[in-house]
Each structure stands twice: as structure tokens, then as C-alpha cells.
Amino acid sequence: MTSPIFEQxxxxxxxxxxxxxxxxxxxxxxxxxxxxxxxxxxxLVLALEDKFSFQLSTEEIEQMKTIGQIASLVERKLQTAx
Amino acid sequence: xxxxxxxxxxLIASGSADAAYRCLAELWxxxxxxxxxxxxxxxxxxxxxxxxxLPYRLAILRSFTVEPVVPLLRxxxxxxxxxxxxxxxxxxxxxQEILDRDSSLYRFSPDAVVWAVRTADIxxxxxxxxxxxxxxxxxxxxxxxxDSLKQWVRAFRERSKAALIVHNLEQPARPSLGLLDAxxxxxxxxxVQHINQELRxxxxxxxxxxxxxxxxxxxxxxxxxxHDERKWLTVRxxxxxDQLVHLSEEWLRFLVPLTGKISKALVVDLDNTxxxxxxxxxxxxxxxxxxxxxxxxxxxxxxxxxxxxRRGVLLAVCSKNNPEDAMDVLEKHSGMVLRxxxxxxxxxxxxxxxxxxxxxxxxxxIGIDSLAFFDDNPVEREQVxxxxxxxxxxxxxxDPLSYAATLRDFPGxxxxxxxxxxxxxxxxxxxxxxxxxxxxxxxxxxxxxHYLEQEAEVVTVDRATLxxxxxxxxxxxxxxxxxxxxxxxxxxxxxADPNWQVLSIRVRDRFGDHGLVGxxxxxxxxxxxxxxxxxxxxxxxxxxxxxxxxxxxxxSAAARGRQRLCGWFLPTAKNAPAREFYPLHGFxxxxxxxxxxxxxxxxxxxxxxxxxxxKLTP
Numbered sequence: 001m002t003s004p005i006f007e008q009x010x011x012x013x014x015x016x017x018x019x020x021x022x023x024x025x026x027x028x029x030x031x032x033x034x035x036x037x038x039x040x041x042x043x044l045v046l047a048l049e050d051k052f053s054f055q056l057s058t059e060e061i062e063q064m065k066t067i068g069q070i071a072s073l074v075e076r077k078l079q080t081a082x
Numbered sequence: 083x084x085x086x087x088x089x090x091x092x093l094i095a096s097g098s099a100d101a102a103y104r105c106l107a108e109l110w111x112x113x114x115x116x117x118x119x120x121x122x123x124x125x126x127x128x129x130x131x132x133x134x135x136l137p138y139r140l141a142i143l144r145s146f147t148v149e150p151v152v153p154l155l156r157x158x159x160x161x162x163x164x165x166x167x168x169x170x171x172x173x174x175x176x177x178q179e180i181l182d183r184d185s186s187l188y189r190f191s192p193d194a195v196v197w198a199v200r201t202a203d204i205x206x207x208x209x210x211x212x213x214x215x216x217x218x219x220x221x222x223x224x225x226x227x228x229d230s231l232k233q234w235v236r237a238f239r240e241r242s243k244a245a246l247i248v249h250n251l252e253q254p255a256r257p258s259l260g261l262l263d264a265x266x267x268x269x270x271x272x273x274v275q276h277i278n279q280e281l282r283x284x285x286x287x288x289x290x291x292x293x294x295x296x297x298x299x300x301x302x303x304x305x306x307x308x309h310d311e312r313k314w315l316t317v318r319x320x321x322x323x324d325q326l327v328h329l330s331e332e333w334l335r336f337l338v339p340l341t342g343k344i345s346k347a348l349v350v351d352l353d354n355t356x357x358x359x360x361x362x363x364x365x366x367x368x369x370x371x372x373x374x375x376x377x378x379x380x381x382x383x384x385x386x387x388x389x390x391x392r393r394g395v396l397l398a399v400c401s402k403n404n405p406e407d408a409m410d411v412l413e414k415h416s417g418m419v420l421r422x423x424x425x426x427x428x429x430x431x432x433x434x435x436x437x438x439x440x441x442x443x444x445x446x447x448i449g450i451d452s453l454a455f456f457d458d459n460p461v462e463r464e465q466v467x468x469x470x471x472x473x474x475x476x477x478x479x480x481d482p483l484s485y486a487a488t489l490r491d492f493p494g495x496x497x498x499x500x501x502x503x504x505x506x507x508x509x510x511x512x513x514x515x516x517x518x519x520x521x522x523x524x525x526x527x528x529x530x531x532h533y534l535e536q537e538a539e540v541v542t543v544d545r546a547t548l549x550x551x552x553x554x555x556x557x558x559x560x561x562x563x564x565x566x567x568x569x570x571x572x573x574x575x576x577x578a579d580p581n582w583q584v585l586s587i588r589v590r591d592r593f594g595d596h597g598l599v600g601x602x603x604x605x606x607x608x609x610x611x612x613x614x615x616x617x618x619x620x621x622x623x624x625x626x627x628x629x630x631x632x633x634x635x636x637x638s639a640a641a642r643g644r645q646r647l648c649g650w651f652l653p654t655a656k657n658a659p660a661r662e663f664y665p666l667h668g669f670x671x672x673x674x675x676x677x678x679x680x681x682x683x684x685x686x687x688x689x690x691x692x693x694x695x696x697k698l699t700p
Contacts, residue, residue, distance in 0.1 A: 011084055015121035021084060039149055042317055046150050047116040049323035058316060 005078070006071040012047050013067060016040055026068030048074065054081060090125060099132035104471065107161050111477060114158075114327060116150060122157035126165070135165035136341055140333075141192035141244075142168065143176035145203035147319035154330035155337075162334070162343045162493070173318065174203060180234045183241055194245040194340055195238070196294075196333060200320065201251040201274060204230070212258040212270045224273050227251075228280040239288045243571050247336050248285065249296040250278040255305035289548070289570040292336060292498055299332050331493070338493040342556045342567070345454035345474050345494035347426070347446055348390060349439060352401035352408055354458040356380055356420070358482060361407045371417035382486035384419035391424060394504025395495050396446055396511065398427040400438045400455075405430040426511040435462055436469035446511070447620040449559065449656070454494050458482075499570070501550035503597035513594035514621065520593075531626065531695035534591040538630045539699040541598070543577040543584040550598045551586050554617060558601075559656040561628065562617040563649060563663060568603075581606050582614075583638070587631045589622055596622055600631050604639070610682075611639035613649030616663075623659060626693040632667055633692040634700055640685045647685055652678035 006026070013028070014021040017035040030036040036044075041064075045056055048070070054077050056064075064070045086109055093102035106122055138159070142148055152168045159166040169190045171179050176199060179187040187195070202209040207223045215223070231248075238246055257263035257270045264271075278297065285291040300308045303325055310322040321329060338344055353360045357380045358370030370377040391397050397420070401408060408430045412422050422428065427445050429438040435457075443450045451472040457463055463475050474494050478485065489495075497504065517534070524530035543551055552570040559565065568576070577584045587600040599622045603615035613635065618628050639647050651664060664681035665671075667690055672680040683690070692698045 007084070011087070012117040014087075015117040018120070018124045021087075042147075042319070043116055043120065043150050043153075046323040046326065047120075050115045050326075051117065053324065055310070055312075055322075058312065 003071070003075070005075050006067075008051065009048075009067060009071050009074060012051065013044070016043050016047060024067055026071065027066055029066040044070075052078060054078075087121065094125060094128055097132075099129050100471070102129060103133055104467075110157060110161060114154075116154065116323070116326065119153035119157040122160060123153045126156070126160045130165050135160070135163055136343070137165045137167070138194070138337065138341055139167045139169070139190065139192045140337070141171065141187050141190050141195045143171045143179055143187065143195060143197045143199070145174050145176070145199040146314070146321075147317055148198060150319070151321075151326050151330050151333075154327055155333050158330060158334045159337055162338055162341070164337060164341050164343060166337070177230075177234065180238050180241075188241055192242070192244045194247060194337065195242070197234075197246065197248045198296075199249060201254075205251065205274075205277070208270065208273055209254065210258075212273075217268055220268065220273060224277055227277050228284075231277075231281055232284050235284050235288060235291055239291070239571075243290075243569060243575075245290045245292065245336075245340050245569070247292050247294050247333070248281060249294050250281050252297040252300050253305075255309065289574055294332060294336065299328065303328050331491075335493045335496045336498070339496050339498045343494070344452070344496070345395070345492075346448045346452035346557075347396040347398055347442070347454070348387065348489075348495070349398045349400045349442060349453055349455050350387070351457035351459065351462070352399060352403060352411075352430070354482075355456065355485075356384060357411065357415075357417070361411055362403060366407075366410055366415060369411065369415075371411075371415060373417070376482065377417055379482040379485060381417060381419055383482075383489060386486045386489045388419060388424065390489075390495050391508050392505060393495065393497055393500065394507045396426040396448075396507060397424055398429070398442050398446070399425055400429045400435055400442065400457075402432050402435075403430050423512060424508060426508060434465075434469075436466055439466065439470060439473060447623075454492065456489065499549040499553070501553060501598075502546075503550055506595075506597065510594060510596060510621070517591075517593050528695065531693070534593070534625075534695075535697075536589065536591045536625065536627075536695060537697045537699070538627055539588045540631070540634045541586050541588055543573065543586065547586055547598060548573055548577075551584065551601050554586075554598070554601050554619065555615060558617040558619060559654070560620050560658075561623050561660045561663075562615075562654075562657050563613070563660050564615055564652045565654050565657060566615050568615075576603060585631075585634070587627065587634075589625075589627055600627060602631055602635055604635060606639075606642065606644060609644060610646040610648055611635070611642070611644040613647065616649065616660075626696060628663065629667065629690070630692050630696045630698050633690045634698060636683065636685060636690040638700070640689070645684070645686050646682050648672065648680065648682035650678050650680050 010021050010024045013024050017033050017040060019033055045061055049055055052074060060073060063073060086105060090102050090105045093105060106125055109118060110122055148170060156166045156168065171187060176197060179185040205223060205227050207215060251274050253271050253274050259269060263269040282293055285293050308322060308325050309320055314320040350356060358376055359368060361369055371380050387397055412418060427442050429442055439453055440450065443453055450470055454474040454476055455466055456476045458478055466473055467475050476492050478488055521530050524533065541547060548570055552568055552573045555568045573584060576582045583604045585602045586598045588598050589596040599619040601615060601617050605612050605614055636647050649664065651661065669681035669683045672682050
């Protein structure tokens with residue numbers, strides 16, 4: 001689980017939640033990261049959209065429960081886009 | 083990317099604040115966006131006490147979600163030396179916040195306030211029901227919006243001295259009437275335009291109220307790309323993720339002139355910057371410069387520079403070239419928009435650019451931190467960045483066709499008011515060069531002063547001079563005894579107070595008009611007149627103008643029955659030229675403390691004489 005996409009998402013999460021990247025795993029979620037509240041979830045959505053130049057639908061945003069789920073979602077979206 | 087982040091954190095941990103700041107700036111240049119903004123803001127909070135930043139407080143009144151824009155704005159402001167604290171008001175609570183004198187808005191005591199309200203929220207009838215409205219309803223709605231804006235702006239001005247930045251109303255991307263909208267003068271877009279025109283008038287009636295052309299901002303980036311309907315409906319955020327940075331940059335464009343973090347001079351390279359190619363190799367017929375592609379890109383850039391010089395920005399050249407070759411182009415090439423007289427300073431030689439920039443700042447009599455550097459060569463830019471971190475380096479894209487837009491987008495050249503002095507600044511510097519040349523032919527200072535036929539006129543504050551007086555208090559660092567900064571609004575209030583006098587001095591001589599170059603603000607209290615502010619633009623330092631102005635103050639204070647003239651000297655890192663001012667004019671030291679020294683002059687015993695070579699008209 002250390003694909004380049006996963007690494008990029010880990011950096012984004014580390015920037016937004018001010019948590020060292022090394023402490024973020026694919027299981028990290030709002031339950032394990034204190035700073036990951038609803039405002040930060042919006043910031044995370046915006047940062048992903050800005051970084052990867054796509055838009056996330058409401059259904060997709062609801063699926064974003066862990067860093068691992070986010071990474072597979074982003075990989076899927078980038079594949080279908082290309 | 084991850085490595086740079088780790089480096090920044092270890093630099094912070096080891097206490098290397100300046101190095102950490104430079105690395106953060108590099109990160110921001112390459113990764114500007116929501117995630118990097120959060121990273122920068124978190125580190126800025128750790129570094130704020132170790133860097134000399136200007137604290138500034140911004141309140142945002144809004145009708146939509148602006149929270150994600152705040153870190154972007156704080157990060158950008160950080161790299162302009164501004165430590166920004168932001169308070170965001172409740173959704174659609176702006177009217178109560180403005181009207182209630184005890185609201186959280188005023189308790190926050192902001193330096194500036196942004197009013198960010200969408201057309202859809204303040205004029206929902208015009209926005210979504212336009213097709214159903216009768217002409218009378220439309221007229222009434224438009225009057226209602228204009229009147230509300232008028233009332234809020236007036237109420238805000240009565241309650242706060244802060245600057246107010248008001249978003250104007252955006253046009254719908256798809257008007258209700260379709261094609262018919264463009265066929266009638268009572269249409270939806272005409273009504274929105276009309277409200278925006280009213281807003282401009284309202285802003286012009288007060289000091290420190292500025293319109294942000296939100297409609298033009300959205301149009302510039304494309305209405306359809308700007309909006310994100312889904313996020314509006316789900317999280318009350320109408321702006322697309324990749325456009326947020328443009329909104330934060332537009333806010334920053336106001337904060338830079340409001341905080342005085344502006345660039346006063348633009349220093350440009352020549353080869354591959356003002357023209358395509360290298361003059362030393364390609365020759366005057368080989369370089370690219372003219373109305374056709376590719377030379378047109380360079381002409382566009384030169385036109386932007388001409389616009390900036392009309393705004394009071396000084397232009398200077400710093401180029402590694404043979405001076406004869408380069409001057410040949412500047413003087414004779416038919417494609418040049420700019421000519422040598424447009425430049426306040428030319429440094430065409432083979433010396434190191436950092437050394438040249440230092441000399442340019444010295445010759446123009448401005449701080450190194452007032453220079454902005456525009457050079458196509460990334461190596462030169464990096465060398466200047468390393469040697470002179472105070473200089474603003476404009477990052478230039480590869481493609482010369484983008485040069486002009488890049489220069490227009492640089493916030494350091496934004497101004498919120500323009501004085502007559504700004505518009506004539508380049509001519510003033512040309513006169514200054516003639517003056518320095520003449521000075522060398524005289525044996526004594528007195529002979530030179532007589533020859534100059536210097537005339538000074540003391541003028542009281544009025545509408546025409548208010549902006550310039552406030553600007554001088556904000557920008558003057560060297561000959562400034564107390565360095566107290568005042569906004570236009572504050573100057574207007576002092577001028578209206580019978581105990582205060584706000585004066586300025588205009589100087590002209592045989593070479594030209596210097597314009598308003600000095601300010602004195604005094605306050606009568608008991609039998610004393612206290613000098614609150616006394617400053618002189620560096621253009622006329624050492625010409626005895628300060629003595630003329632002080633002489634006027636002593637005479638008018640005596641005429642008002644005051645017995646003593648007193649004033650503080652508050653030392654700063656930059657105002658050493660003013661340190662001896664009071665003792666040199668016979669003032670006696672009253673007290674000395676950590677802040678500064680207080681001086682007084684006994685008006686009953688003596689007067690301060692005006693130098694005989696200055697003709698003073700009070």
C-alpha cells in the first residue's frame with residue numbers, strides 16, 4: 001500500500017491535519033485523527049479536487065471514510081479519466 | 083516534496099527561522115493550494131515571533147462558506163510579511179454585525195473588513211425570479227439593494243475606522259431572459275450593472291471604502307469554471323476548489339497596499355525580458371521587438387510597465403550588457419514602447435546584480451524591500467533571492483507571451499488611491515537628476531540653495547491632499563520623528579478636531595515641482611503645542627525644508643498663544659536621519675525612556691527662523 005498516489009494523499013492529509021506523514025496509515029480515519037472534523041473533511045475534498053483536477057460527487061465524498069478508501073477512490077477516478 | 087517539508091520542520095526545530103521562511107516560500111511557489119496552505123499556516127504560527135511580520139486583523143462578513151479560503155489567504159499574506167488574523171462572521175449575519183455597535187465584528191477591532199455577499203443572497207428576486215417581475219418590481223428591488231448598501235456602508239463608517247472591501251454583484255452566467263437579456267435596457271444584467279454603479283458612488287462618498295470587482299474576477303476566470311453548484315447546494319460553497327486561490331489572491335491585492343507592503347520600483351532585465359534575443363549577439367536588427375509575433379509579447383510587457391509608471395511605480399534597468407549596445411535599443415529601436423526617460427535609474431554593466439540592486443535602491447532613495455525584480459533568467463533570480471531576501475522576486479513563466487499578465491498580477495504594484503505626486507513621479511526623478519548634476523558645480527551649499535530658487539508652501543489638509551498626507555505617514559520611514567501611521571479616515575478625523583492641526587508642505591524649485599513632501603501634525607494642550615507627527619519625504623532631505631516647516635509650526639503655535647513647542651523622537655531601525663533634528667534646532671531634552679526622547683522649545687524666548695533661501699508661503 002505505498003503507491004505514489006497513496007504517498008501524495010498522505011502528504012495532503014499530513015498538511016491538513018498537522019500530523020506527521022509517518023503516523024498516517026491506510027486505516028487512518030476521523031476516529032483516529034483528532035483534527036479530521038467536518039471543516040477539515042471539506043478542506044480534504046477541496047485539496048484532492050485541486051491536486052488531481054477532478055470533481056468528487058456527493059456519493060464519492062460519503063465513501064471517503066479512511067485514507068485507504070480515499071487512495072483507491074482517487075486511483076479509480078484517475079484511471080477512468082485517462 | 084516530502085523532503086522539503088522535513089527540511090522545513092528541522093530548520094524550525096533548530097531555530098533557523100529565516101532559512102525556514104525561505105524554504106516555505108519555495109514550497110508555496112511550487113505547490114500553492116489548499117494542502118500546502120495548511121502546512122504553511124501551521125509553520126507560520128511557530129515562526130511568527132522570530133520573524134518581523136506586521137500583525138493585521140481581517141474580518142470577513144459573508145453569505146457563503148469562505149473558511150477554506152482563509153488558510154490560502156493567510157499563507158499568501160505571510161510571504162508579504164503580514165501576520166494575518168482572520169475572523170469569519172456568521173452566515174448572512176452581516177447586517178446585524180454592521181448595525182450593532184457591540185457586535186463581534188467591532189469587538190474584534192479589525193484593521194480591514196471584507197464584505198463577501200453573493201447576488202443570489204442579497205438580491206434573490208433579481209437573481210432567480212427576474213422573469214416574473216414587473217418593471218416596477220424590478221425597479222423597487224434595485225433601489226432596495228442600493229439603499230441597503232448605502233445604509234450599511236454609512237453605519238460601518240460611523241462605527242469603525244477599518245478599511246472596508248465590498249464585493250460588487252456578479253452577473254448570472256445564464257440570464258433569466260436568455261437572448262432577450264441583451265436586447266433590452268431594463269434587463270437583468272443591466273440592473274446588476276446599475277447596482278454596481280451605485281456601489282461605486284457610495285464607496286466614493288466615504289474614506290477607506292473600496293469596491294472589489296467580484297463580477298470581473300469571476301468573468302476573468304470563467305463563470306462556468308468558477309462556480310460549483312453541487313458544493314453550493316451541499317456545503318454552501320459556491321466556488322470551485324481550483325478557483326479558491328484566485329479569490330484569496332484578489333483579497334491579498336487589497337491587503338498589500340492597505341498594509342503598505344508595496345513595491346515602489348520595478349527593476350527589469352533587458353535581454354529576453356524587454357526584448358527577445360541578446361543584443362550583444364543578435365544586434366539591433368536581430369532582436370525580437372515589434373507589433374508582430376514574437377516581438378509583440380515584449381511590447382505588451384513594456385505597455386504594462388508604462389501603465390505601472392503612471393501609477394507611480396518607478397522603473398529601473400539592471401542588465402549585464404555593453405551600455406552602448408543596450409542604450410542604442412532604448413534610444414532608437416522603433417519597436418520600443420519605453421524610452422530612457424521612462425526609467426528613473428539605469429544600471430547596464432557587467433557587475434553582480436545584487437550589487438546593482440543595492441545601488442539602485444540607494445540612488446532612488448528607497449529601501450531594498452521596496453524593489454521588485456523582473457528577470458527572465460532563473461539563475462539571476464535565485465542569486466538575488468539568496469543575496470537580498472528583502473527584494474520581491476517576480477516569478478516569471480517560460481513563455482514570453484505570459485510576461486505581461488504575470489506583471490499585471492503582481493500585488494506589490496496595486497494602489498488604492500493615487501495622488502498627483504504618484505502620477506508625476508518619473509518626471510520628478512528626472513528633475514532630481516538635473517538637480518544633482520547642477521549641485522556639483524557649486525562651491526557652497528548656500529550658493530546652490532540660492533540658485534535653486536526653492537519655494538515652500540504650507541498647505542492645510544483638504545480633500546485633494548488627504549490621500550497624499552495619509553500615504554506619506556504610511557510610507558515615510560527615514561525622516562520621520564514618530565513613525566505614526568494614519569489612514570485617510572484617521573487624518574480626516576484629526577483635521578476636523580479643533581485642537582489638532584494637520585499641515586503639509588509643498589516644495590518647488592527651478593527644476594520642477596516636488597509636490598507634497600512633508601507632513602506635520604500637532605496638538606494643542608494647555609500652554610504647549612505637541613508635535614505628534616513630523617516627517618519629510620526622502621526626496622528633499624538635507625535641503626532645509628524641515629527647518630522651514632518647523633519654523634512655520636513655531637510661528638503658528640506662538641500666534642495661537644502657546645508657550646512651548648514639544649515633540650517626541652521615537653527611534654526605529656530606519657529613522658536615524660531624524661535623530662538630531664530637535665537638538666539641532668535648539669530644543670532641550672525633557673525626558674528619555676525606552677521608547678524615545680521628549681524635547682521642548684520655549685517659544686517665549688526665541689523663534690525658529692526660516693532659512694533665507696526658502697521662500698515660505700503659509
